Amino acid sequence: MYHAGTYTGTVTLTTAEGVSDEFTLNVEIALTCDLTADAVATTDDDAGVWTGTLTVTNSGNCDVFNLDLSASDLNNVPARFGGVTKAGALRSSFIPGSAVEFGVNVIEALMVNESVDVPVTVRPPAGTASGAYQGMIYINDPDGRATTSTMLTLTVETGVALSIPATATANPGTEATTNFTVSVTGDSPVALTDVNFDVTGLVHESGQTTISASEVTFAPEMIQMVGIAETPTVNVQVTVPAGQLAGLYTGTISVTTANGETAETVLQVSVNATPGIDVMPDVVSVVGIPNSVVSTSFMVENTGNTNLSSVTFTPVALFQGDYDFAPDFEVVTNLMAGAIREVAVTVTIPFPLVREDYYQYAVTVGADGSTTSFILQITVNDVDSDNDGLTDLEEMTYAVDGGYTCLDPLNPDSDGDFLEDGYEIQIGSNPCINDADDGTGNSVIIDCQGNLVDPATVDVMGDPDGDGLLTADEMTIYNTNPFRGDFDGDGWCDGEEVAFGSDPTADSDNDLDNLTDSEEKLGCLKPDGSGERYASTNPGNFDSDNDGLSDGEECGNENSFNSDPNDYDSDDDGTNDWLEVEQGTSPIDDISNAGFAGVYPNPVYTDADFDGPPHVAIKVGEDPSLANGYNPDCSNAPYSITIYTMSGEEVAVLEGTSAERGDALGTCVVKWELKNESGVDVVSGVYIAVVETNGKTDVRKIMVIRR
Structure with a gap:
């Protein structure tokens, strides 16, 4: 390329003849910069x-200069123009011009x-x-x-890669940890930015359960930039829930970057096996009768995190005696982790069997190294096979512990005396000895007076002991021995005690009078030193003579009054025994001449409507010069009688100058009609009579009883 300008030259023309000529040639080249x-x-x-x-x-x-x-x-x-568009790229798909650098920013001269x-x-x-x-x-x-x-x-050809983390191991309820690294890959890589991590749920090798992705955390959660030569480490923590099934869990960790790059790696967690077993309830009860097969069920739970291939049950008897209930447990296999299964157990209740409240086995439960235990409790609901009043277990217990070896659970009368075994035990008799005949022809029937009775002369089903009660009644109603006239030995025939309302089975104080039945039969000693006794008292009556004192208060005890429990007025002084005790006099000392006043009858019993007797007689006559202390001529004797309540409230006043003769007191008396000053009948209670006559004063208690 020539520079722009005018170029001048000489052109010489020469002919063949040798003729030549010259001229100037000017060439103009225009300016073209390119x-x-x-x-x-x-x-x-x-x-x-x-x-x-x-x-x-x-x-x-x-020539050009300073080119920028x-x-x-x-x-x-785009791919349609021969390029590659990276799906998922988070940044704009361009490289800024500012990323381009030149060796020189200006070309100073270019010729x-x-x-x-x-x-x-x-x-x-x-x-x-x-x-x-x-x-x-x-x-x-x-x-x-x-x-x-x-x-x-x-x-740009860049990528991301994740290393495979080591398998993490943990027990249920703890954390498993591992880690992986992040690196940049590609033939023409650049640094990665905004590196984020995600994870799927971890699936058990059996496919039946998972560990949720929410249990997995990363540290750090995001990496802002990973240089080409960098391999940062990311820690992974997996929380293994309590009870998680043992085994290998596999999931996938994925990474995405702002570059649009992705990668995956495998995350594996091995959950250790922690076997466990439990039984509900702690005490498994089964109820049955002798010589029977009964069953019940209980729940077995796999509380561990591993499937149990089999569960075993080993019972050990906790009771005495050579008995085998042969517990037979249902076979349990392949009990899944967390599963609860109902298990049946069958027991055979033997016969005969000594009675106990219950029989127990300690049962050990084993499964793949895990054990627990529970109590198998067998309650025997006893039966009475021979209907003799003793259950079968009771008969066997009495045979072993009580020495009654003849007892037969299938024979109601083992000794053949017409008395059932249970009844004989109840009344204290020996069920192995014939109560009517001892086997040698000697009678063992005893009447009320203690005499032997020949069994051949009586009807054993009638009243063989002559106590006034039939055999059937003694056995079914009174629980006495039909072959013993005085079953409790208190001196009373059983029939007498029944009639009195006393208990024929025990020498007790049935009427609560502080005297036993035998003491009431014997009678109390009289206080005169003669050695004689009062007549027997009623063992079913607290107060045999109805005088207001119990039989025991009247006699038989060191604190008794020694009065006759069968006599309303033991000393025949006109005042009953209770009232004498109340007014401080002795019920066995005649007080009819002690003082001049007297009351008869005392207590005075009257009906609820006061229709009789109509009055009480109060003695007022007195003459100390006479042997009997009374003035036979008292018709003109002045008197004043004031009746008070026990609290001192005045009830009535009786006054006059003459009294009647010949009443039960044998002298002059004044009659009180049992009314107050207003003429209203008085109520039951104790009243005080203050008697004044001839300058003398005497005080007497009057008891009014309304019935």
Whole structure:
């Protein structure tokens, strides 16, 4: 290329004849400034830097100076134009022009036909997605005479990789930990940005259960940038729920980046086996009768985290005796972790069997190294096979512990005496000895007086002991021995005690009078030292003579009054025993002459409507000079009688100058009609009579009893 300008030269023409001529030739070359540049293709150095060479040639006919170099943004070339668009790229798919660097930013001079090579360096920013990128390089003449451009191309091939973390191991209810690394891959890589992690649920090797993805955490949760040569570590923590099934769990860790790169790796957690077994309830009860097969059930729970191939039950008897209830447990296999299964157990209740409240086995439950235990309790609901009043177990117990070896659970009368075994035990008889005949022909029937009775002369089902009670009644109603006239030995025939309302089975104080039945039969000693006794008292009546004192208060005890428990007025002084005790006199000393006043009857019993007797007689006559102390002529004796309540309230006043003769007191008496001053009948209670006559005063208690 020639520079612009006028070029002058001489042209010489020569002919064949040798004739020549010359002339001047002027050539004018116009000014044409032009630049050319080759397209720049870059290559990477595996360190995130792409390099190439820009060749600029002055193809015009003018020299150029101070050429400026610049670059546009490099755009990701769509696949339809031969490029690659990275799906999922988070950043814009371009490389900014500012990432392009030139060896020189200005070409100071480029002469005609000269070329210059300018180094070009491209540093794509971290996070640039993989793909082909194109942009333009511009060469500008500041004088505006020449400018050109050329294409700049580069290809980014980057990726991400995760290492495979080691298998994490943990027990249920704890944390399993492991880690993995993140690295940059690719033939032409750039740094990764915004690296995020996710994980799927971890599935058990059997496929039947999982560990939720929510139980998995990463530290750090996100990495802002991973350089090309970096391999940062990410820690993984997996919380294994309590009771999680043992075994290997597998899930997938995935990573995404702002570059649009993705990768996956395998996460595995091995959950250790912790076997466990439990039984509900702690005490398993079964109820049955002798010589029977009964069953019940209980619940077995696999409380561990591993499936149990089989469960065993080993019973050990906790009771005495050579008995075998042969507990037979249902076979349990393949009990899944967390499963609850109902298990049946069958027991055979033997016969005969000594009675106990219950029979227990300690049962050990074993399964794959885990054990527990529970109590198998067998309650025997006894039966009475022979209907003799003793259950079968009771008969066996009495036979072993009580020495009654003849007892037969299938024979109601083991000794053949017409008395059932249970009844004989109840009344204290020996069920192995015939109560009517001892086997040698000697009678063992005893009447009320203690005499032996020949069994051949009586009807054993009538009243063989002559106590006034039939055999059937003694056995079914009174629980006495029909062959013992005085069953409790208190001196009373059983029939007498029944009639009195006393207890024929025990020498007790049935009427609560402080005397036993035998003491009441014997009678109390009289206080006169004669050794004689009062007549027997009623063992079913607290107060045999109805005098207000119990039989025991009257006699038989050191604190008794020694009065006759069968006599209303033991000393026949006109005042009953109770009232004498109340007024401080002795019930066995005649007080009829002690003082001049007397009361008869005392107590005075009257009906509820006071229709009789109509009055009480109060003695008022007295003559100390007479032997009997009474004035037989008392018709003109003045008197005053005031009746008070026990609290001192005045009830009635009786006054006059004459008294009647010939009453039960044998002297002059005044009759009180049992009314107050207003004429109203008095109520039951104790009243005080203050008697005044002839300058003398006497006091008496009057007891009014309304019935």
